[in-house]
Amino acid sequence: MTPExxxxxxxxxxxxxxxxxxxxxxxxxxxxxxxxxxxxxxPFIQMPAALSYPMNMSRYDWGYESEPEPHLGGRxxxxxxxxxxxxxxxxxxxxxxxxxxxxFDTWEDMGAAGWGYRHVLPYYQRLETSxxxxxxxxxxxxxxxxxxxxxxxxxxxxxKSAGEQAGYGVTPDYNGERxxxxxxxxxxxxxxxxxxxxxxxxxxxxxxxxxxxxxxALVRRVLFEGKRATGVEFEIGGEILTAxxxxxxxxxxxSINSPKILMQSGVGxxxxxxxxxxxxxxDRSGVGANLQDHLELYIQQACIQxxxxxxHWNIFSKAMIGLQWLLQGKGLGASxxxxxxxxxxxxxxxKYPDIQYHFLPFAVRYDGKAAAEGHGFQAHVGPMRSKSRGxxxxxxADPRAKPSILFNYMSHEDDWADFRTAIRLTREIxxxxxxxxxxxxxxxxxxxxxxxxELNDFIREHAESAYHPSGTCRxxxxxxxxxxxxxxxRVIGVEGLRVAxxxxxxxxxxxNLNAPSILVGEKAADHLLGKDPxxxxxxxxxxxxxxxxxxx
Numbered sequence: 001m002t003p004e005x006x007x008x009x010x011x012x013x014x015x016x017x018x019x020x021x022x023x024x025x026x027x028x029x030x031x032x033x034x035x036x037x038x039x040x041x042x043p044f045i046q047m048p049a050a051l052s053y054p055m056n057m058s059r060y061d062w063g064y065e066s067e068p069e070p071h072l073g074g075r076x077x078x079x080x081x082x083x084x085x086x087x088x089x090x091x092x093x094x095x096x097x098x099x100x101x102x103x104f105d106t107w108e109d110m111g112a113a114g115w116g117y118r119h120v121l122p123y124y125q126r127l128e129t130s131x132x133x134x135x136x137x138x139x140x141x142x143x144x145x146x147x148x149x150x151x152x153x154x155x156x157x158x159x160k161s162a163g164e165q166a167g168y169g170v171t172p173d174y175n176g177e178r179x180x181x182x183x184x185x186x187x188x189x190x191x192x193x194x195x196x197x198x199x200x201x202x203x204x205x206x207x208x209x210x211x212x213x214x215x216x217a218l219v220r221r222v223l224f225e226g227k228r229a230t231g232v233e234f235e236i237g238g239e240i241l242t243a244x245x246x247x248x249x250x251x252x253x254x255s256i257n258s259p260k261i262l263m264q265s266g267v268g269x270x271x272x273x274x275x276x277x278x279x280x281x282x283d284r285s286g287v288g289a290n291l292q293d294h295l296e297l298y299i300q301q302a303c304i305q306x307x308x309x310x311x312h313w314n315i316f317s318k319a320m321i322g323l324q325w326l327l328q329g330k331g332l333g334a335s336x337x338x339x340x341x342x343x344x345x346x347x348x349x350x351k352y353p354d355i356q357y358h359f360l361p362f363a364v365r366y367d368g369k370a371a372a373e374g375h376g377f378q379a380h381v382g383p384m385r386s387k388s389r390g391x392x393x394x395x396x397a398d399p400r401a402k403p404s405i406l407f408n409y410m411s412h413e414d415d416w417a418d419f420r421t422a423i424r425l426t427r428e429i430x431x432x433x434x435x436x437x438x439x440x441x442x443x444x445x446x447x448x449x450x451x452x453x454e455l456n457d458f459i460r461e462h463a464e465s466a467y468h469p470s471g472t473c474r475x476x477x478x479x480x481x482x483x484x485x486x487x488x489x490r491v492i493g494v495e496g497l498r499v500a501x502x503x504x505x506x507x508x509x510x511x512n513l514n515a516p517s518i519l520v521g522e523k524a525a526d527h528l529l530g531k532d533p534x535x536x537x538x539x540x541x542x543x544x545x546x547x548x549x550x551x552x
Contacts, residue, residue: 004244005032005212007528008232009252010219010261012037013087014514015501016252017197018127018521020213021143021205023528030210032243033202034217034234037084045090046193047325049333052368054091055467060084061091064256064405066465071388071410077465078367079405081254085215086198088254089514092467094194094336095358096146096186097511098124098175098519100343101541102352110506111476113487114533115523117541122534123522124175124515133186134176137539143200144518145190146175149339152332153307154438155361155377156184156340161434163342167552174343178542179510180353185341188514192329197518217241220399222249222265222497224281229497235399248496248528250489251473252521255503259288259392259472260403262484262499267491276397282493286482290474291390292508293407294356294466296382297419297459299426300363302440303375309337309362310375337361343510346383346421348551351543354384355422356511363443372443379430381422382466384510387412392472409463419463420455468513473503488527489520500524 007023009016012035024031037060040046044053045060054060064079082088101117108116121137130138131147138146151157163182164170171181188195205211216236223231223242231244251258262268266281268288273280312321312332325333337360343353363376390407410416423445430439441447445458476483478492485491489498502517509516526533544550 002231002242002244003032004246005030006245006247008032008034008243008245008249010034010232010250011087011253011257011501012085012198012202012213013082013252013254013501014089014197014517015521015524017086017201017205018518019250019252019500019525019528020211021201022522022525024205024208024211027208027210031212033211033213034219034232035085035213035215036218037082038215040085040090040196040198043322043326045084045196047322047333048094048187048189048192048194048336049321049325051093051336054084055080056367062256064402067404067406069407069409071408071460072463073460077407077409079256079465079469080467081256085202085213086196088467089188089196090194090198092514093338093512094187094189095338095512096175096188096515098515099509099511100179100352103507103509107475107506111480111483111487112506113477115475115487118536118538119533120519120523121537121539123519126534127518127522130175134173137173137176143204144188145195145200146186147189148184148186149335149337151184151339153361155303155308156359158434158438159340159359159379162429162432165432165434166429168342168344174341177539179343180345180542180544182340182342185338185358187336187338189334189336192325192334218399219253219261220264222251222261224266224494227281227493228495245496248498250524250528251497251499252501254501255291255469255472256392256403256405258499258501258503260394262287262473262491263394264397264399267494272393276394278397282491284484284493286474286484288392288472289389289482290471291392291405291407291469292386292471292505293409294382294384294468294508295386295409295419295463296380296466297423297463298365298378298380298444299423299430300372300376300378300443301430301435302363302443303377303438304440305438306375307361308375308377310371313371344425345544345547345551346418346425348547348549351547353510354418355381355425356384357381357426376440376443377438379426380466381426383415383418383422385508386415386418388415407465407469410459416456416459419459420452423455466512468508470502470505470508470513473499474506475504476506489524498524498528
């Protein structure tokens with residue numbers, strides 16, 4: 001007997017966990033969640049400060065990387081995606097950013113009707129419990145806990161003060177009324193633990209008894225009868241199994257794997273599917289196209305006071321931090337250490353921020369593999385709205401084959417000018433009086449790197465992904481030939497199949513993508529259940545009153 005469920009969700013990631021929680025609120029609804037990864041138990045995932053470990057462990061990561069990127073000197077860039085319950089919310093940096101109000105209004109302008117800021121704000125309020133956020137703009141009773149750090153290091157306040165001295169504003173809550181400015185950074189940490197989508201949504205849903213989670217399940221394809229999706233074929237330990245969906249199948253497998261599964265199932269560009277001998281169910285040329293990401297650089301400065309995390313960069317200190325966290329859930333182990341941030345505009349005439357900063361009181365690589373020599377601090381900085389577009393495509397009809405991922409980073413000339421501006425603005429911030437008691441030499445790029453050509457060489461060699469792939473199953477109007485899903489997340493050209501994850505973003509949002517991915521799961525659940533959407537908000541977000549003439 002093939003087991004039957006009302007809904008089958010492919011992927012227990014940020015959106016998939018939220019879907020499982022909302023779709024199972026009715027006890028009569030049976031939900032199946034298929035996840036290729038396994039358990040998230042263990043300190044490497046649950047301890048916030050250990051964030052560099054799970055991202056680099058094959059047990060938790062799909063291990064994807066890009067094709068040689070033609071505009072970055074042929075470098076292949078790591079493309080980690082979570083292969084574990086919680087998905088990428090279990091291996092990410094835990095930074096919580098909703099995105100700017102204008103991002104969602106842009107989505108609506110691009111054909112995603114019903115996804116403007118006034119429509120999504122109520123869903124953000126439903127999904128979160130904000131600790132210290134702006135009253136009236138934030139949620140207070142949702143599954144996802146959002147907190148701020150202790151700001152244990154004086155460099156966090158120095159960064160905010162330097163921003164103010166440079167003429168930028170300070171905002172009490174970049175996830176509230178006003179994103180633009182310097183502020184405390186928020187994280188998905190609760191009671192000292194990583195508050196992933198698995199902890200917030202999936203584990204409570206599994207207690208209801210009407211949600212079944214199958215781990216270690218590699219989804220091979222969506223099954224169709226004619227144009228209607230009727231179930232899923234998946235593989236566990238070499239055995240091929242099927243499950244039937246009475247109502248609908250939802251792909252929430254990431255912006256890499258959702259388009260891959262669609263193509264394996266016969267939904268994609270007919271010519272590409274023919275190359276791999278896959279029968280075409282629906283010819284949708286947008287599947288796998290429109291791939292977007294954020295690139296960033298680490299601008300690193302030596303610190304002349306021995307106050308940074310470098311003093312804990314040894315086995316003994318790490319052991320003590322880990323022990324305190326295990327016993328008390330407190331201390332340096334309970335933070336991701338991104339506790340200060342900023343969103344600024346690169347120039348006058350830009351309506352809303354297009355540069356993001358993560359500030360870290362340590363000079364180190366994101367993967368934790370190499371620290372700069374001695375004490376230092378760094379800002380992760382990058383443009384938010386690159387004009388470059390890439391793609392995800394199949395390398396084989398074999399579901400176990402890795403896809404081909406080409407971001408085509410820096411393929412648009414404007415991206416180079418934007419990145420150079422970001423570097424120069426960062427140097428100006430680090431040069432402010434607030435950093436005078438701490439500031440040593442510039443470690444990276446280094447004082448010798450000044451001209452456009454020198455900065456371009458540095459960008460080409462050192463730009464890294466911020467791990468925000470999105471856009472590969474773009475949402476748009478049903479008559480848009482490059483759209484993959486309509487504004488109700490339904491795959492255009494078939495029935496009974498939806499996509500709900502970061503792949504449906506028409507355009508990448510400002511900042512980190514975990515929050516908007518969870519938002520998609522929350523809103524898609526209402527569409528799947530046929531509920532009326534939450535009433536639209538009439539709150540007006542802050543826009544710089546003189547944005548047309550002033551950069552700050």
